[in-house]
Amino acid sequence: xxxxxxxxxxxxxxxxxxxxxxxxxxxxxxxxxxxxxxxxxxxxxxxxxxxxxxxxxxxxxxxxxxxxxxxxxxxxxxxxxxxxxxxxxxxxxxxxxxxxxxxxxxxxxxxxxxxxxxxxxxxxxxxxxxxxxxxxxxxxxxx
Numbered sequence: 001x002x003x004x005x006x007x008x009x010x011x012x013x014x015x016x017x018x019x020x021x022x023x024x025x026x027x028x029x030x031x032x033x034x035x036x037x038x039x040x041x042x043x044x045x046x047x048x049x050x051x052x053x054x055x056x057x058x059x060x061x062x063x064x065x066x067x068x069x070x071x072x073x074x075x076x077x078x079x080x081x082x083x084x085x086x087x088x089x090x091x092x093x094x095x096x097x098x099x100x101x102x103x104x105x106x107x108x109x110x111x112x113x114x115x116x117x118x119x120x121x122x123x124x125x126x127x128x129x130x131x132x133x134x135x136x137x138x139x140x141x142x143x
Contacts, residue, residue, distance in 0.1 A: 018117060019095040025077040028099035029086045031112050037143055039126075045114030046126040048133060050140040056104035059139045060085065063102050063111070066135045070128065089128065098125055109140055 032047065040047040052059045060080045067073055067087045076099065078085040084103035090096065098121065100113040111132065113125030133140065 015094060018097075019090075023076065023088065023097065023099075023116075025086065028088075028114075029077045029084065029101060031084070031101050031103055031105070031110050034105060034108060034110055037108065037141070039143070041126065042114075044119055044121050044125075045112070046121075046129055047113075048111045048129045050109045050133065050136075050143070051107055052104060052109050052139060053141055054139045056083065057081075059109055059136070060102065060104060062136055062139055063109070063132060066132050067100065067102070070132075091124070098128075100125070100129065109136075 034047075034049045037049045037051050039049075057080055060083065064075075064080060064085055067085075068075065070087075070089060072092065073087050073089040076086040076088045078101075084101065086099060086101040089098050089100065091098075096118070097116045098113055099116060100111065102109070102111050104110070111129050113121075113129050115121045115125065
């Protein structure tokens with residue numbers, strides 16, 4: 001019985017840490033340099049790059065609206081006027097934070113999602129980013 005109690009306390013402590021650990025917005029407010037459209041999977045993340053077919057501020061506004069309509073997503077740093085925005089999306093049960101940064105670099109929309117804790121996001125960032133891209137419709141060119 002004591003083992004079970006200790007295990008429950010440890011799990012609750014871990015959950016509290018994951019949900020309450022402070023987030024350094026500066027660390028996540030960054031993007032890799034890109035030169036061409038395409039998708040890149042990496043350990044714990046996903047990078048999607050698309051050509052834009054509308055003005056940059058219109059595309060970023062559409063992405064911002066879509067991102068903020070995503071459950072458990074909040075603005076972490078940036079805005080359309082700055083040309084770059086970082087969002088934090090938390091998983092439903094554990095509250096694991098994923099960070100997604102969006103910007104327009106020249107004629108390219110760059111969306112970069114990555115996890116904060118662990119090594120594998122089980123494809124969650126890729127699925128979320130692809131969902132956002134689907135809603136942009138004619139604002140971006142298909143691959």
